[in-house]
Amino acid sequence: MPPFEVPEGDPFGPHNLPYGVFSHAGSQERTVGVRLGDHVLDAGAAAHALGSPYASLLARPTLNPLLAAGRTAWSDVRRALTAWVTVPAHQETVAPFLHPLSSVTLHLPFEVADYVDFYASENHARNVGHIFRPDAADSLTPNWKHLPIGYHGRSGTVVVSGTDVVRPSGQRKAPADPAPVFGPSVRLDIEAEVGFVVGVPSTIGSPVALDGFREHVFGLCLLNDWSARDIQAWEYVPLGPFLGKSFATSVSAWITPLDALEEARVAPPERTHPLLPYLDDSGEEPGGYDLRISVAINGHVVSEPPFSTMYWTAAQQLAHMTVNGASLRTGDLYGSGTVSGPEPAQRGSLLELTWNGRDPLELPDGKRAFLEDGDVVTLSAWAPGPAGVRVGLGEVTGRVVAG
Incomplete structure (x- = not known):
């Protein structure tokens, strides 16, 4: 099944889109990812490809810059992500940045302060x-x-x-x-x-x-x-x-x-x-x-x-x-x-x-x-x-x- 076609009722469908941090096999480079079904979207790469003003917040090795950006940014980014994975016009651009969860390593998603x-x-x-x-x-x-x-x-x-x-x-x-x-x-x-x-x-x-x-x-x-x-x-x-x-x-x-x-x-x-x-x-x-x-x-x-x-x-x-x-x-x-x-x-x-x-x-x-x-x-x-x-x-x- 193509990554955009999440099964009906999947608890990790476009209505959810939780945030994490991942790296590819054999790589030490970490970046922000968003879960869609059994795939993870490289949010920074997708944002850059689509010209999003929030690309700099998402192409990071931790969620902390996004966390610090505040509610307006959180809402804007969520709306954009939802569109990227649901609007057919974006799919060709976004598809290369969706990776099977089984192929990546997940990390502690944010630097814990207190x-x-x-x-x-x-x-x-x-x-x-x-x-x-x-x-x-x-x-x-x-x-x-x-x-x-x-x-x-x-x-x-x-x-x-x-x-x-x-x-x-x-x-x-x-x-x-x-x-x-x-x-x-x-x-x-x-x-x-x-x-x-x-x-x-x-x-x-x-x-x-x-x-x-x-x-x-x-x-x-x-x-x-x-x-x-x-x-x-x-x-x-x-x-x-x-x-x-x-x-x-x-x-x-x-x-x-x-x-x-x-x-x-x-x-x-x-x-x-x-x-x-x-x-x-x-x-x-x-x-x-x-x-x-x-x-x-x-x-x-x-x-x-x-x-x-x-x-x-x-x-x-x-x-x-x-x-x-x-x-x-x-x-x-x-x-x-x-x-x-x-x-x-x-x-x-x-x-x-x-x-x-x-x-x-x-x-x-x-x-x-x-x-x-x-x-x-x-x-x-x-x-x-x-x-x-x-x-x-x-x-x-x-x-x-x-x-």
Whole structure:
């Protein structure tokens, strides 16, 4: 089938057009690509051939120049790309720049500036509370319904889908142990998340309001924030996650622009506590996204978390992240936190799925409480699109290897 003739209903049709960065086999030269079905369009080469004023933004080894260009440029480029792959008059010019995905290498699509991870799913937070504080009167911490809890992570170990994840080592101490020991994590876990990619920076000292979300955030992607639960449990009091989180965070090779997800926007769950003005979105456009995530281990689906259940929206997270005057940089990445739904089969981590190892998963290749060396974890997702078609998100895959 010719590359322009994407099968009807393909989740990566012209209605989607996510952005990535690729190189040809045997070449070190990277350039911006746009996915169409099972092909990738060399966006810079096509733009140059068609005389686009945005050729200089697209013929780059990273998405960062396009991210920094702002919403007007994002919209103009998207309209142009849609025309290039749908208007017959352009096909002869554009066809040489469409390459089979199987023939190229995909890379981390943008240079990550800062990385922040949130804790925005009430279902996840309550599950964790029940596991670690079973006797507490409320499974949520007192601040949870008043602000999006987060922590500043490590950007240098954000890796693209397909990168092996080395089992981390560190200190761990079980409650009954007399002293900590050092060694590889024995409770390696996943966190099924959605990552948001910042394009336009902000000025230090100037918070970004809720209605500034779409002016600063370019798009989103799937994200797996790998977690060493045993290392995390021993180190995190009183300052929070450190070595148990910083060893690897996997992201998709494809960034889906927000403009491709208009039909997927939904209202967040009903708020049960009054919000301070900077977080009050009652008068704003719907800030949630209806993303249907699937988590597979060694090809076997173990969970299907719904992103529409997230209590705190990406706009609220951005507002909270900057309300103290912290500035945004092009390439900033922030994760939603683990996505978990209300049902047991919708939990986004093994910590929850196995109830901290008490109830191991029954997989075709054996039981799993936590991840074993050689396990391959894959996150995939789709969202409702125009006229009933699905918008596919690029998958995130990682294989655990021994440290």
